Amino acid sequence: MANDPGPRRHSDRSSGAVTLQQVATRAGVSIATASRALHGGHGRVVNEELRTRVLAAAAELNYVSNAPAQALARARTSVVGLMVHDVADPYFGAIATGVMRAAAEYDLMVMLTASFREQQLELDYLVRLRNQRARAIVLAGSGFTDGEFTERLAERLAGFVEDGGRVACVGDHGVATDTVALDNRGGAEQAVAHLWELGHRRIGVIAGPLGLVTVRDRLDGVRRALERRGAPLPAERVVEADFTRAGGRAAALALLARQPELTAVFALNDGMAAGALAALRDELGLAVPGRVSVVGFDDLPYAADLHPALTTVRLPLEKAGVRALELIVDDRDARGTRRIVELESELTVRSSTGPAPAP
Amino acid sequence: MANDPGPRRHSDRSSGAVTLQQVATRAGVSIATASRALHGGHGRVVNEELRTRVLAAAAELNYVSNAPAQALARARTSVVGLMVHDVADPYFGAIATGVMRAAAEYDLMVMLTASFREQQLELDYLVRLRNQRARAIVLAGSGFTDGEFTERLAERLAGFVEDGGRVACVGDHGVATDTVALDNRGGAEQAVAHLWELGHRRIGVIAGPLGLVTVRDRLDGVRRALERRGAPLPAERVVEADFTRAGGRAAALALLARQPELTAVFALNDGMAAGALAALRDELGLAVPGRVSVVGFDDLPYAADLHPALTTVRLPLEKAGVRALELIVDDRDARGTRRIVELESELTVRSSTGPAPAP
Numbered sequence: 001m002a003n004d005p006g007p008r009r010h011s012d013r014s015s016g017a018v019t020l021q022q023v024a025t026r027a028g029v030s031i032a033t034a035s036r037a038l039h040g041g042h043g044r045v046v047n048e049e050l051r052t053r054v055l056a057a058a059a060e061l062n063y064v065s066n067a068p069a070q071a072l073a074r075a076r077t078s079v080v081g082l083m084v085h086d087v088a089d090p091y092f093g094a095i096a097t098g099v100m101r102a103a104a105e106y107d108l109m110v111m112l113t114a115s116f117r118e119q120q121l122e123l124d125y126l127v128r129l130r131n132q133r134a135r136a137i138v139l140a141g142s143g144f145t146d147g148e149f150t151e152r153l154a155e156r157l158a159g160f161v162e163d164g165g166r167v168a169c170v171g172d173h174g175v176a177t178d179t180v181a182l183d184n185r186g187g188a189e190q191a192v193a194h195l196w197e198l199g200h201r202r203i204g205v206i207a208g209p210l211g212l213v214t215v216r217d218r219l220d221g222v223r224r225a226l227e228r229r230g231a232p233l234p235a236e237r238v239v240e241a242d243f244t245r246a247g248g249r250a251a252a253l254a255l256l257a258r259q260p261e262l263t264a265v266f267a268l269n270d271g272m273a274a275g276a277l278a279a280l281r282d283e284l285g286l287a288v289p290g291r292v293s294v295v296g297f298d299d300l301p302y303a304a305d306l307h308p309a310l311t312t313v314r315l316p317l318e319k320a321g322v323r324a325l326e327l328i329v330d331d332r333d334a335r336g337t338r339r340i341v342e343l344e345s346e347l348t349v350r351s352s353t354g355p356a357p358a359p
Numbered sequence: 360m361a362n363d364p365g366p367r368r369h370s371d372r373s374s375g376a377v378t379l380q381q382v383a384t385r386a387g388v389s390i391a392t393a394s395r396a397l398h399g400g401h402g403r404v405v406n407e408e409l410r411t412r413v414l415a416a417a418a419e420l421n422y423v424s425n426a427p428a429q430a431l432a433r434a435r436t437s438v439v440g441l442m443v444h445d446v447a448d449p450y451f452g453a454i455a456t457g458v459m460r461a462a463a464e465y466d467l468m469v470m471l472t473a474s475f476r477e478q479q480l481e482l483d484y485l486v487r488l489r490n491q492r493a494r495a496i497v498l499a500g501s502g503f504t505d506g507e508f509t510e511r512l513a514e515r516l517a518g519f520v521e522d523g524g525r526v527a528c529v530g531d532h533g534v535a536t537d538t539v540a541l542d543n544r545g546g547a548e549q550a551v552a553h554l555w556e557l558g559h560r561r562i563g564v565i566a567g568p569l570g571l572v573t574v575r576d577r578l579d580g581v582r583r584a585l586e587r588r589g590a591p592l593p594a595e596r597v598v599e600a601d602f603t604r605a606g607g608r609a610a611a612l613a614l615l616a617r618q619p620e621l622t623a624v625f626a627l628n629d630g631m632a633a634g635a636l637a638a639l640r641d642e643l644g645l646a647v648p649g650r651v652s653v654v655g656f657d658d659l660p661y662a663a664d665l666h667p668a669l670t671t672v673r674l675p676l677e678k679a680g681v682r683a684l685e686l687i688v689d690d691r692d693a694r695g696t697r698r699i700v701e702l703e704s705e706l707t708v709r710s711s712t713g714p715a716p717a718p
Contacts, residue, residue: 079470079491088456088660088677090449097447100473104480109487111438112471114459121463128468132438245660274664301447301604305633307666318447 026057038063080328081129083113083122085141089243090300091269091317095140095170098321106329108135115141117209119149126156136166136328140321143173143213150174168327170320172213178327178339180320184214187313187345188221191266191295194311194347196229199356200264200293205233206251206272208243218268218297237262241272248272252279256286263292263356270296270303273310277352281307289354299348308351316343385416397422439687440488442472442481444500448602449659450628450676454499454529457680465688467494474500476568478508485515495525495687499680502532502572509533527686529679531572537686537698539679543573546672546704547580550625550654553670553706555588558715559623559652564592565610565631567602577627577656596621600631607631611638615645622651622715629655629662632669636711640666648713658707667710675702 024034029050037054057063082099084092096112103110111134113125122141129137137160144150154175157167167177171184195203205222208215219238226233237259241251248267252275256262265280267273273296280286280294288294288308296303299314323341383393388409396413416422441458443451455471462469470493472484481500488496496519503509513534516526526536530543554562564581567574578597585592596618600610607626611634615621624639626632632655639645639653647653647667655662658673682700 078487082471086456087459088449088452090447090452093447093449093452096471097445097473100446100471101475104473109491110471112441112455112459112469114456114463116460128437132468245664274661278664302633302661302664305604305637305661305665307664 020063023054023058023061023063026061027053029054034058078108079111079132079134080108080325081111081113081125081132081134081137083115083125083129083137083139083141085115085117087112087114089271090302091298092140094300094317095321095324098318098323099138099140099325100321101318102322102325102329106325108325108329117141117212119144119146123149123152123156126153126160130156130160130163130165134165136168138168138170138321138324138328139173139177140170140324142171142215143169143175144211145174145213145216146211147174166328168324170324172217174213176338179341180323180327181340181342182214182315182320183343183345184217184315185221185224187297187315187347188218188266188268189225190345190347191297191311191313192222192225192229194349194353195264195266195293195295196225198264198293198353201231201356202259202262203233203237203264203266204255204259204262205238206241206248206255206265206267206276207238208241208247208268208272210240212243215268222266243269243271245271245275245278248275249279249283250275252276253283256280256284256292264295264353265292266295266297268297270298270300270310270312273297273312273352274302274306277306277308277310288352291357293353293356295353303348304350306352311350311353312348314346314348319343379422382413382417382420382422385420386412388413393417437467438470438491438493439467439684440470440472440484440491440493440496442474442484442488442496442498442500444474444476446471446473448630449661450630450657451499453659453676454680454683457677457682458497458499458684459680460677461681461684461688465684467684467688476500476571478503478505482508482511482515485512485519489515489519489522489524493524495527497527497529497680497683497687498532498536499529499683501530501574502528502534503570504533504572504575505570506533525687527683529683531576533572535697538700539682539686540699540701541573541674541679542702542704543576543674544580544583546656546674546706547577547625547627548584549704549706550656550670550672551581551584551588553708553712554623554625554652554654555584557623557652557712560590560715561618561621562592562596562623562625563614563618563621564597565607565614565624565626565635566597566599567606567627567631569599571602574627581625602628602630604630604634604637607634608638608642609634611635612642615639615643615651623654623712624651625654625656627656629657629659629669629671632656632671632711633661633665636665636667636669647711650716652712652715654712662707663709665711670709670712671707673705673707678702 024031034054037051115122169177169179171182207219223233239251239255241247267276286292296310296312299312303310303312383390393413396410474481528536528538530541566578582592598610598614600606624635626635645651655669655671658671662669662671
């Protein structure tokens with residue numbers, strides 16, 4: 001890496017003692033210069049005049065250098081934290097692949113955390129990554145719509161950034177960090193447009209957990225697309241489900257029991273779509289797509305192998321992982337400006353969608 | 360954690376200066392006791408007599424305590440390295456899930472490395488995990504049959520262990536570490552027995568990369584099972600393939616072109632089985648299982664959703680991850696004894712296998 005981010009201030013702060021920042025302020029230099037003057041370290045040498053000023057300030061303030069803390073601070077710089085929800089989910093596998101490939105290129109090591117969608121665990125891991133002196137964090141699980149959680153998340157991320165850490169989000173987490181934006185709304189709109197063109201007017205939605213920003217955005221896309229066509233989505237055509245195959249199966253059964261006249265089911269991820277396909281085909285004996293069309297979201301590697309092969313919205317997940325890591329590494333224009341990289345979605349049409357059956 | 364593993368010796372060694380080990384030897388105490396006497400630290404207090412002996416030895420040898428190194432050594436203790444080949448492969452996703460869940464329970468952080476099957480990268484990552492002061496390493500990618508590589512791997516692992524690190528392998532890596540053994544041979548034998556009972560006598564094998572221990576063992580199981588039945592496996596019925604869907608597709612086409620009389624194909628992982636199913640069904644127009652039966656290996660989550668649902672050998676991968684982490688954490692009986700935890704495989708029969716067609 002080109003830049004040594006300089007010493008962190010964990011230990012100075014928590015001890016309540018004189019901080020390096022105070023020494024730097026007194027000497028009228030940057031904290032990096034103060035650090036180099038006092039401790040040496042990588043890179044540029046400090047000129048004699050500045051060095052004298054810093055040493056004098058340190059003496060006046062009775063500053064005690066914390067060598068282990070500095071050693072630790074330097075050790076921090078090659079680790080990137082990657083925070084996901086569920087490592088067994090191929091969605092995260094794809095993002096992680098991008099992050100890992102890019103990390104290898106930049107000679108960084110990746111520390112992986114899986115919160116299994118427990119908010120408190122996610123906050124705890126942030127603290128631990130800070131304690132581990134992670135140089136940067138990629139938040140790759142979906143954000144939560146819970147405002148209180150998001151506030152606490154923002155606070156902890158701010159603390160991490162204050163310490164010199166970098167943060168990039170994959171998808172919207174409700175925090176103003178550098179972000180790789182995924183086109184969840186647009187992708188959902190494309191899927192609805194496709195179904196609409198095939199004549200479907202009674203479309204049910206298998207949503208994932210409604211507390212996830214990803215689900216909220218995809219559902220927004222569906223609503224918007226249907227409203228634009230003069231056919232607002234009735235509440236009873238949406239079922240909340242666990243983001244898994246089992247969740248999709250149960251939701252499909254519930255949805256069709258309640259709304260047997262549906263001609264299409266849009267599952268907001270491929271795992272749920274796989275479960276819905278199995279339920280429709282094997283348990284309800286409904287032809288797909290003859291009687292019911294099914295659409296998924298994400299285009300995971302197995303989508304083409306489902307039966308019938310799944311029509312789904314493709315997100316460039318591996319690329320999202322690569323770009324997130326690049327945002328973290330390349331800080332040329334990062335000072336004060338939030339950067340958003342927008343990635344596009346694309347509908348992949350396969351065999352699980354067809355013309356709506358005649359009424 | 361119950362035991363503080365004590366300071367590591369990286370810095371002492373590399374500097375060529377007097378080491379803590381030399382001080383401990385001179386004082387006739389363990390290195391942990393020497394460390395506690397000189398630096399304080401967690402846990403038990405050293406009695407005054409021992410303390411005096413250690414201080415005297417340190418003075419005689421002119422030992423210089425390396426505080427940052429010790430701080431770093433202590434920082435090491437909550438990180439476990441998890442080494443896999445490919446994070447996008449659900450096989451590793453399942454193992455990683457087990458490791459992550461157990462790590463969370465023991466309050467450990469996981470550093471993930473993905474070598475994408477590059478041997479040198481795997482060796483490099485070992486060094487980096489050592490430099491990162493990882494407390495332990497779980498090797499979860501398959502071992503390689505390459506003896507030279509395995510020797511270098513063993514050397515690097517030994518260095519890591521000498522430093523007080525712990526190592527556990529998932530599957531056989533040709534190194535004498537604690538190991539969670541996967542029943543690759545036995546699983547393959549079960550699959551062959553199942554096909555044999557269905558009347559299949561002309562069975563083709565889609566092997567993964569032959570340089571992987573996992574592939575060698577699965578193939579051994581096939582050979583052994585067929586030999587026992589008086590029908591040794593001809594070389595031309597085995598095709599090497601990339602461990603992916605695309606690899607399985609190409610191999611199935613090659614195999615059937617060469618041996619059109621085959622009535623069954625055994626793909627040595629589920630990804631390749633998915634590709635083989637697609638090739639047989641969509642490209643060759645062969646009925647599965649009417650004309651050709653297909654068996655996979657691993658029982659990944661999507662196996663039940665393939666078309667037809669895949670008969671495959673189930674390995675308890677998540678459990679393997681949990682047990683590997685437990686081996687690392689629980690060192691009650693680890694001194695000098697290699698521990699091997701054997702996990703069983705189980706054939707899961709679904710719809711992709713049926714009676715061999717009449718000749």
